[in-house]
Amino acid sequence: MGNLPQLKLFLGTTESKGSVFYAGDGQRVSQFDSALGQHTITLFITEEEVGKVMIHNPNARSKAPAVIELPTYKMVVTDTLTEERRTYEVTRDFVMPEAGNRKKQSLWSLLTFTFMRERYVYPVLTYEPLLQEIETYCISRHRSLKEDRVSYSFRNGNKVISLFAGNFDQWEKPKNLESLFLVVDGNKGNRFVGDILYREKFLKLTPAVELRIIRRKKTPKTIEFNKNGNIQKIIYL
Numbered sequence: 001m002g003n004l005p006q007l008k009l010f011l012g013t014t015e016s017k018g019s020v021f022y023a024g025d026g027q028r029v030s031q032f033d034s035a036l037g038q039h040t041i042t043l044f045i046t047e048e049e050v051g052k053v054m055i056h057n058p059n060a061r062s063k064a065p066a067v068i069e070l071p072t073y074k075m076v077v078t079d080t081l082t083e084e085r086r087t088y089e090v091t092r093d094f095v096m097p098e099a100g101n102r103k104k105q106s107l108w109s110l111l112t113f114t115f116m117r118e119r120y121v122y123p124v125l126t127y128e129p130l131l132q133e134i135e136t137y138c139i140s141r142h143r144s145l146k147e148d149r150v151s152y153s154f155r156n157g158n159k160v161i162s163l164f165a166g167n168f169d170q171w172e173k174p175k176n177l178e179s180l181f182l183v184v185d186g187n188k189g190n191r192f193v194g195d196i197l198y199r200e201k202f203l204k205l206t207p208a209v210e211l212r213i214i215r216r217k218k219t220p221k222t223i224e225f226n227k228n229g230n231i232q233k234i235i236y237l
Contacts, residue, residue, distance in 0.1 A: 039080045040208040041199055043152075043163070045181065047216040048074040050089055053184045054229065055168040060097045064120055065229030068095065072184050077192075079199050079207065086195050089184035090163075093220050095122035119232060120225045127161065127179035129215045137161055137211040143196070150193050154211045161211065165189035 049071050057068045072089035100122035129135035137154035144151045149166025165183035185191040200207060224233040 038208060039203045040210055041077070041079045041196070041203075042210050042212060044076045044078070044212045045090055045092065045214065046074045046076070047214050050074050051184075052231070053089065053091065053182075055091070055182065057095075057097055057229065061100075061102075063118075064097060064100075064102065065225060065227060068122075068225055068229040069231045070095075070182075070223075071231075071234075075183065077195060079203065081203055082199070088192055091180075091182045091184070092126060092216070093223070094125045094180045095223055096125055097122055099123050118227045120227075121222055122225070123222050124220045125179065126219055127159070127213070128219050129213055132215075134212055134214050137213070139209040139211075142206065143209070145193070145197075148193060149189050150196060152209065152211070154209075161213075163211065165192040 051072045052069050053072050054067045054069055057064065057066055060066060070091045070093055073092050075088045075090040077086045077088065078084065097120075100120055103119050103121065135156060137156045137159075140153045140155035140160065149164070151165075152163045154161045154163065159178060161179045161181065163181040163183065165185065166189035168182060183189060183192050218236040220234050221237045222235045223231060224235075226232050
């Protein structure tokens with residue numbers, strides 16, 4: 001007869017209405033078994049555009065803008081134990097400056113003077129679920145954590161997606177990059193990193209992590225920027 005798994009019971013109390021320990025008065029105490037149950041942290045990326053962010057422009061050619069503007073989308077983070085929800089912004093598009101081109105446009109003023117306006121057009125590397133409206137990715141290896149930044153690698157079949165939170169000037173372009181998501185939390189990734197560490201500590205065991213992505217109605221094909229890196233035009237597929 002094999003050894004039975006050792007049960008490790010923990011007591012918990014909370015005043016958070018989103019927690020499974022909450023009973024309406026903040027005094028509910030529950031016990032759970034961390035040895036038998038594995039919980040999941042879910043990162044859910046929606047199609048809801050919520051803002052824009054300026055990020056470092058990697059592989060930018062000479063005279064190209066050093067930073068560029070990208071749209072951001074709502075991302076919800078939760079887990080199966082606490083059920084606490086936190087929202088962040090995340091990019092869904094990654095431009096390829098090395099494959100872009102610079103163009104000049106002549107403009108006439110009211111006094112008939114001519115001046116040139118520079119524009120930079122970059123193709124977009126992006127990912128949208130094709131077979132289902134919502135697609136789920138499982139973590140392919142445990143997250144990489146370095147002080148104030150964290151990165152994940154997710155896989156679904158042969159498709160690999162990278163997610164990074166931290167100072168955008170510090171991230172390194174993954175080899176064989178297919179899709180990249182950058183987390184925006186208003187604090188250079190520190191709020192998101194703290195949230196993940198809190199959930200991992202509370203769940204006791206190393207939790208499973210999954211990424212869920214909802215398909216957008218429009219997928220960018222190219223983005224046109226001005227010399228300051230601000231978006232001027234988005235061409236969709």
